[in-house]
Amino acid sequence: MGGDHGPTEIVPAAVQALRDNPDLQLILVGREAELRPLLAQHASGHTGRVEIRDAPEVVEMHESPSAALRIKKTSSMRVAIDLVKEGAAQACVSAGNTGALMAMARYVLKMLPGVDRPAICTTMPGIHGQTHLLDLGANVISDSEQLFQFAVMGSELTSAVNNVAAPSVALLNVGAEEIKGNDMVKQAAVLLSNSHLNYVGFVEGNDIYTGKVDVIVCDGFTGNIALKASEGVAEFISYHAKAEFEKSLYGRTAALISMPILRAIRRKIDPRRYNGATLLGLRGIVVKSHGSADRISFAHAIEEAIAEVQKNVPDRIAARLETLLIPEPAP
Amino acid sequence: MGGDHGPTEIVPAAVQALRDNPDLQLILVGREAELRPLLAQHASGHTGRVEIRDAPEVVEMHESPSAALRIKKTSSMRVAIDLVKEGAAQACVSAGNTGALMAMARYVLKMLPGVDRPAICTTMPGIHGQTHLLDLGANVISDSEQLFQFAVMGSELTSAVNNVAAPSVALLNVGAEEIKGNDMVKQAAVLLSNSHLNYVGFVEGNDIYTGKVDVIVCDGFTGNIALKASEGVAEFISYHAKAEFEKSLYGRTAALISMPILRAIRRKIDPRRYNGATLLGLRGIVVKSHGSADRISFAHAIEEAIAEVQKNVPDRIAARLETLLIPEPAP
Numbered sequence: 001m002g003g004d005h006g007p008t009e010i011v012p013a014a015v016q017a018l019r020d021n022p023d024l025q026l027i028l029v030g031r032e033a034e035l036r037p038l039l040a041q042h043a044s045g046h047t048g049r050v051e052i053r054d055a056p057e058v059v060e061m062h063e064s065p066s067a068a069l070r071i072k073k074t075s076s077m078r079v080a081i082d083l084v085k086e087g088a089a090q091a092c093v094s095a096g097n098t099g100a101l102m103a104m105a106r107y108v109l110k111m112l113p114g115v116d117r118p119a120i121c122t123t124m125p126g127i128h129g130q131t132h133l134l135d136l137g138a139n140v141i142s143d144s145e146q147l148f149q150f151a152v153m154g155s156e157l158t159s160a161v162n163n164v165a166a167p168s169v170a171l172l173n174v175g176a177e178e179i180k181g182n183d184m185v186k187q188a189a190v191l192l193s194n195s196h197l198n199y200v201g202f203v204e205g206n207d208i209y210t211g212k213v214d215v216i217v218c219d220g221f222t223g224n225i226a227l228k229a230s231e232g233v234a235e236f237i238s239y240h241a242k243a244e245f246e247k248s249l250y251g252r253t254a255a256l257i258s259m260p261i262l263r264a265i266r267r268k269i270d271p272r273r274y275n276g277a278t279l280l281g282l283r284g285i286v287v288k289s290h291g292s293a294d295r296i297s298f299a300h301a302i303e304e305a306i307a308e309v310q311k312n313v314p315d316r317i318a319a320r321l322e323t324l325l326i327p328e329p330a331p
Numbered sequence: 332m333g334g335d336h337g338p339t340e341i342v343p344a345a346v347q348a349l350r351d352n353p354d355l356q357l358i359l360v361g362r363e364a365e366l367r368p369l370l371a372q373h374a375s376g377h378t379g380r381v382e383i384r385d386a387p388e389v390v391e392m393h394e395s396p397s398a399a400l401r402i403k404k405t406s407s408m409r410v411a412i413d414l415v416k417e418g419a420a421q422a423c424v425s426a427g428n429t430g431a432l433m434a435m436a437r438y439v440l441k442m443l444p445g446v447d448r449p450a451i452c453t454t455m456p457g458i459h460g461q462t463h464l465l466d467l468g469a470n471v472i473s474d475s476e477q478l479f480q481f482a483v484m485g486s487e488l489t490s491a492v493n494n495v496a497a498p499s500v501a502l503l504n505v506g507a508e509e510i511k512g513n514d515m516v517k518q519a520a521v522l523l524s525n526s527h528l529n530y531v532g533f534v535e536g537n538d539i540y541t542g543k544v545d546v547i548v549c550d551g552f553t554g555n556i557a558l559k560a561s562e563g564v565a566e567f568i569s570y571h572a573k574a575e576f577e578k579s580l581y582g583r584t585a586a587l588i589s590m591p592i593l594r595a596i597r598r599k600i601d602p603r604r605y606n607g608a609t610l611l612g613l614r615g616i617v618v619k620s621h622g623s624a625d626r627i628s629f630a631h632a633i634e635e636a637i638a639e640v641q642k643n644v645p646d647r648i649a650a651r652l653e654t655l656l657i658p659e660p661a662p
Binding site for chain 1: 393395457458472503508510511512513514535536537538539540541549551552553555556557558561563564565566567568570572574575576581582585588589591595596599600
């Protein structure tokens with residue numbers, strides 16, 4: 001069990017998920033000696049639906065994906081993915097090393113037919129609604145064909161999980177006009193315009209947070225930086241808000257009086273509610289939690305996995321992709 | 332005079348700049364019939380240091396740069412750049428169409444020797460200090476050599492304007508480890524490691540707002556999206572803060588009591604203080620204001636231009652680049 005906090009946050013998150021979902025069954029994968037007492041401490045009456053699978057090794061956060069894949073065959077991450085492969089689990093949720101999780105998931109589960117590369121996709125909160133954004137860093141380069149595949153996957157995910165009939169899909173670009181952007185996005189725009197998807201054109205970075213489209217597609221380099229920059233701004237604002245309220249007695253009093261409002265604002269913009277990025281394109285469900293996730297946050301990642309299992313997302317993506325595969329011409 | 336508000340905000344900003352800088356002389360370029368009454372309304376005693384140059388045409392915000400360059404020869408934008416070329420002005424500040432400004436500035440002023448492409452650079456506020464970020468969208472693709480040139484220009488700008496002896500320079504990437512990223516950033520890292528610059532390695536998107544390095548370099552596609560995504564997050568947070576404080580009588584009362592604190596927070600995070608992106612790499616100083624700039628914001632863009640004139644930024648960049656140009660081998 002990885003992430004910055006490990007089992008001390010993940011076990012209570014798991015117990016919370018069991019409490020919220022009466023049909024849920026969980027397998028906790030990690031060091032049994034650590035997990036057993038934590039589970040005894042937090043679980044109260046849900047132990048019948050949870051089992052522990054001992055996995056002695058841990059993939060470290062800065063370990064190289066290829067080394068982790070080669071060496072860490074009894075790591076919690078690998079064992080959890082193997083359980084999905086064997087059909088013993090329907091999904092895997094991890095807060096560990098993203099690169100290693102990707103590499104192991106691709107190696108063990110394999111890609112869906114018609115998908116070149118997986119994509120990391122998450123829900124972004126917006127003023128007028130939520131948006132699925134992908135890729136967030138599964139790939140450092142992509143071509144237009146791959147962006148097109150990301151669009152198909154993001155559309156199918158939104159359609160399944162959010163019950164949207166024809167999700168609006170946009171490409172992230174440096175301007176909304178058709179003449180803007182690099183060749184990669186321009187060519188992807190042509191592919192999308194000629195597809196069955198509800199493609200609505202280019203959007204700019206700020207539209208990630210307006211919620212005006214259901215799905216925004218970008219390459220993983222750009223997506224990762226946009227997401228991390230967003231985290232940076234939020235921390236910057238939060239830092240100054242805290243500092244100003246704490247600076248004087250007047251400020252501390254105002255903060256006390258405003259506490260219910262400040263808490264309500266925090267709830268509305270809380271990134272923990274959106275934790276749980278899914279690795280799309282695999283023959284199985286793998287959800288990546290933020291490494292720094294606490295129990296509330298990690299419980300949301302489990303909910304994301306549950307929703308995808310219920311809606312059978314990989315099969316839906318596979319079915320959709322099958323309709324797009326162009327048959328080889330007869331010899 | 333362009334931008335969303337045009338002369339109604341730019342003229343008062345100009346008058347404010349004249350007030351704050353006793354040696355400043357300004358030429359207002361635009362429709363004289365519009366500018367003259369506005370100037371009479373706002374200027375009080377500074378009219379000796381301001382003149383009006385009539386320019387009947389306006390480059391529209393969504394006009395194509397090539398069309399604007401070809402056709403709009405008496406636009407305010409073109410006339411202002413021509414004034415810099417002729418030496419009648421030492422800098423040009425515009426809130427107009429970025430692409431057109433870039434195209435005209437390159438065509439009229441030309442690039443410095445050793446610079447392939449201009450870069451848009453701005454100051455980003457951070458928790459522990461400011462950072463110059465470039466490129467913000469002058470280019471939609473860049474190679475490693477161009478990223479290297481951006482680093483040289485950003486370093487020289489910071490050194491000149493912020494009086495930093497050896498500014499720390501980093502490359503924006505999807506991870507801080509050396510193995511991360513695409514070929515472009517990896518190759519740029521090699522060039523920077525072998526240079527005289529104070530290159531400190533890769534940083535991630537959130538580091539744009541920590542202020543831990545002086546200069547962050549990225550390609551214009553990524554930089555533009557990071558910047559716009561940041562604007563989106565800030566608007567998202569501000570939207571919810573406003574909504575929660577306004578929702579109830581209790582909230583409105585709490586807001587009244589907290590007003591001095593909320594104002595102080597706003598001052599700290601106010602993007603207007605950082606308005607004024609410079610177009611680096613040109614044989615002249617051209618500063619781009621945000622299109623939506625109000626008078627306070629636009630006045631900051633004028634201050635940026637003044638600082639660059641005082642420190643002679645283009646000459647300093649040219650001198651630094653000259654030391655880097657490898658002489659052709661003798662035949």
